[in-house]
Amino acid sequence: MSEHLPILQVVVPLLAGPLCLLLRHRLLVRGLATAVPLACLTIAGLLLHRVQQVGAISYHIGGWAPPLGIEYRIDLANAYVMVIVSAIAAVVMPFLPGHMGSAMVRRREHLFYAIFLLALAGLLGISATGDMFNAFVFLEIASLASYSLVALGRHRRALVAAYSYLIIGTIGGTFFLLGIGLMYQMTGTLNMVDLAHRLPEPMSPGTPGSRTVLVAFAFLAVGLSIKLAVFPLHQWLPRAYAHAPSAVSAFLAATSTKVSYYLLVRVVFSLFGAAYVFDALKLDRLLLPLSIVAMFAGSTAAIFQTDLKRLLAYSSVAQIGYMTLGVSLASVTGLTGGLVHLFNHALMKGGLFLAAACYGMRLRSSRIADLAGAGRLMPWTTAAFVTGGLALIGVPGTAGFVSKWYLVLAALEQGRWLVAVLVVASSLLAVAYVWRVVEVAYFADRDAGAHPIKEVPPLLLVPTWILIGATVYFGLRTELTAGVAEAAAGVLWESLR
């Protein structure tokens, strides 16, 4: 059994999706949908443990050895990502029926869960696979599922947001496919390990070598950057996250961009190798400024939002900037910072969107102005929001600080003190947008005529606080985050090439 863990990780949610349609009964479906992410989390935990003990695991699907067959290849980096993805899926689950109840006809709930589980399966599949085309297939599963989920928002704008997400996402996916094609053309293989060995070496630093390989890399990178919402390809993200149901925003914000980031990192480091990407192509010269611009532009835009979810979405654009900055610093410390932030940002943004979902449930609005008085009337939700906000700022004792620590350290190690200062300075913008919300929640009074509100039930508070509590815990104990991330960064850095 245990040797089949890699495939179970993906196949369990993949088959649970259709099963939802067969079961149909509401309670059965809910039970299944609650159990599957927990099972995934268990498997991911076991896998991470195994990988820590014995190193990378290669699983040959159907028994066909790569490169003929499809390989699942689990190492520290993707085991780590899979733990995050399944944990977030497990945590947001209680929000789905409660939140969707108002927006959806009850009879459709099983469809919703089917899609949700397939989105999970898609994301896990992208993480687990060691085959580029297989990654594309699962990328499309995850993307199609995300488009449908976003479309379920309460406002009709959700439809338009989902549509534009679909268009830009499909263009991204197709670019990715083109990149795979070009790479395949030069090597004849789709397997990542095999690709890494067969991609032609760059002639010498400064000359990129084969033009086809160069363009292949460009298309892979651009395609994934679209999915990851790297500035300036991020426009779809604020709309999609603002109008999707809050629980869906929480799930997508915490997992979808993270998996794209993982895949980008995998392509950059494992397939092409740091020597190619940074020494020959000088990608850092492009990505570094873009990341910094993303940090500032995203945060600045967040300051001026009047809608809580849009604010969080723009903040995501900025936080993705931190993650890509980690890549562009082109060092193990930098990559560690990026990977740690991947984990930490998943926790804090997931928690913040869940808090937004709690507000949405009681206030029936996500406008910041409507939060007036929430500090007193919904103390636990607001406390969760503030703690999550502090983590976004990067206050010591929260997870955000750990990420920032590594990023600044990486910048200073290379003597790029300006980058270091910009990283810390951009967190001031986070102070600004977090505090806008805090002031309204604590120091403004709710309109006398507004409908009465009270704290949300524990069923919703507990998951929110699990994520928010985790941001504090992982701000103080970092063996699991920074420790694994550092090891994973080492693996990626050394890997394959």
Add this chain to the structure above:
Amino acid sequence: MSPEQAIAAALLVPLLGAAGVLLCRRRPNVREAVTVLATLLTFGAVASLVPAVTAGGRPGLELFEVLPGLPLAFAVEPLGMLFALVASGLWILTSIYAIGYMRSHHEGHQTRFYACFAVAIAAALGIAFAANLFTLFLFYELLTLTTYPLVTHHGDERARRAGRLYLGLLMATSIVLLLTAIIWTYAVAGTLDFRPGGILAGRADAPLAIVLLLLFAFGTGKAALMPFHRWLPAAMVAPTPVSALLHAVAVVKAGVFTVTKIVLYVFGLDLLRTSGGGEILAWVAAATLLLAAAVATVQDNLKRRLAYSTISQLAYVVLGAALANGTAALGGSLHVAMHAMAKITLFFCAGAIAVTAHKTEVSQLDGIGRRMPITCGAFFLASLSIIGLPPAGGTWSKWFLVLGAADGERWAMVAVLLAGSLLAIGYLMPVVVRAFFYPPPAAGEGHGEAPLLCLLPLTLTALGCVGQFVFAEPLYRLLAPIAGM
């Protein structure tokens, strides 16, 4: 109680107190009893550490490693011991005062007030006991965050604006400058532990040391070096006990404590001297010292005048550290305690006058000494301490500062120190003179002395100022090791 347990207790009791305050929010009397009990227990725990530290011990407590090589750890050395004593001791008096003040002022949100206050004390003690820069920074930010609701206590537009400035300036300086400096130090030295003699010595060349020193000094926004001092006068909108907390008990003391500690244990006096960084910092401090004092003389609002006085007096501490010799460092450290006692008295008096006579401007205080003799007498004693005249504790700290400057033949600094004292006379004495010697306004006013719960603490602290003059010896013995004496 073993020293480890005492450290843990000192940090935990205020937190538990905060939790207790929240739990007893519906019964004000029980709530206040919890606060007072917490203050007493905390002070007891802190005080129990004194013998060990005076005897040369350095009790410590290491919790766990947060980042590689960066544990959350505590170690008590003389300077931190002194700061912890000041913070926990004055917390007792401030709490009693706050009970009187908040009740007679009918302030709202009192539960939040007491809870945040307690957490702020825990944060201050965390700063005092921190064994490395990382731990210190963690509690430093915690202190900023927990004092924010206190500054914004009234919640109106003015308070919110002050809160924004407070949080914005302290966060901005600490994140952009201080954090950068900390990580940079880590990158250079590979550790952030506080060690006698410094961790940068031998690892950083002179230009880097200067850059880092300035980053640290300005990054510690709580030390209120100009031009990052604006938050302190702005925060005057808060209730008076909060001003006491900011100016005397914890916040600004945490700032100058941080600067002194960094100078002593991260740079070391030698590096400070040889790199020339000390000279630059000394001039920055001197400029702040004189400018703030000059501004104070023209303020009519009593609390604002005291606020600028605080900025000026803080610069004394920073200057003491920057002069880079043992005597001056001792004087500066001593001034942390002396200024705390004096300034808390002054704020208690200002608050008592505001509560009783509803007067906030200096020009309104004509003849008030006749109605409130005890309050104004306390004000006078505390003023002497700030100026540095016997029989008040400030005499000693200023004495060592001048001595230190003279030792190094830094005559310009001696002049600055003396000019600062003269200016202090200029902004404090007129208040006393007005209160006692000017005729009261014609219309009779029906108030007498301040409420007992306010009067008692301010009398005690005023006597404390005198006590610090008479019994300065234990403090001197406690601090002597840092000066290498």
Add this chain to the structure above:
Amino acid sequence: MPFPVDAILFVFLLTMAVVIARRQELFSAAMLTGLFSLLSAGLFTLMDALDVAFTEAAVGAGFSTILLLGALTRTTGLEYQQRRPRTRPLMIVFSTGAALIYGTLDMPHFGDPAAAIHHHVTPDYLARTPVEIDVPNVVTAVLASYRGYDTLGETMVIFVGGVGVLLVLTGRWRWRRRVR
């Protein structure tokens, strides 16, 4: 030089694409899209991709066209006249196209039997299929065995698409007009 059927097909395809781009009657544009798929199926046949051609003809030309026509009956048959200048899309398109053409420069030439892809992995497929799978059509063999997992994924894509369409189309909730 043999009769360039493929070149003529390309000319047809390109003409059709341009007409689709410019045509404002959407019904005829939809029909042309179907025809475009059908013609590409012909091109696939020329390039030995029989299975792809079949699928494209059935799915691309048939099913997609039906979907398009169905959608048009429920929306509108006529596209608006566009006035806004279109420089940004043109820039995107030209730079992408230029990048791709630049990328082809180092590619093996069309039909080159020496290309890398014909000498790694694929020879194994061709050699092992008769032994291991015993299906003459190698495409089917690979699809069902070596890369069968992709096929499972493909099924799931269809499934997600179908359920997504159901969910989007049949949810009868009311949209709020305003955000609040």
Add this chain to the structure above:
Amino acid sequence: MSASILGLWNYWAVIVLMMTGLYIVTARDNLVKKVMGLNIFQVSVIMFYVSMAKVRGGTAPILVEGEETVLYSNPLPHVLMLTAIVVGVATTALALALVVRIQEAYGTVEEDELVRIDDDDG
């Protein structure tokens, strides 16, 4: 140069088609038209892959019993493209479903109209 024109023109033709599709997606306002563009874009990518698979003088990769010397075109891209076609259709279907709903909710499927309506909503 002329050698590469002769050897690569097929790819270039495919790229031109692909860009026409991409242009329709990015430049046109009508949401249905965009879907048509997406179709053209995706079909062209399939053509790209199929072109890679072609071997001059080869035949479709259907094995002939007993023949050892037959030259086959590469079957793997065909396999991949069967999947890609399906992905494309699923995307088209979902996009069109969204378009139909947008028409119901807004009364239009022109992008600039939608933007205008949303702006008016505030």
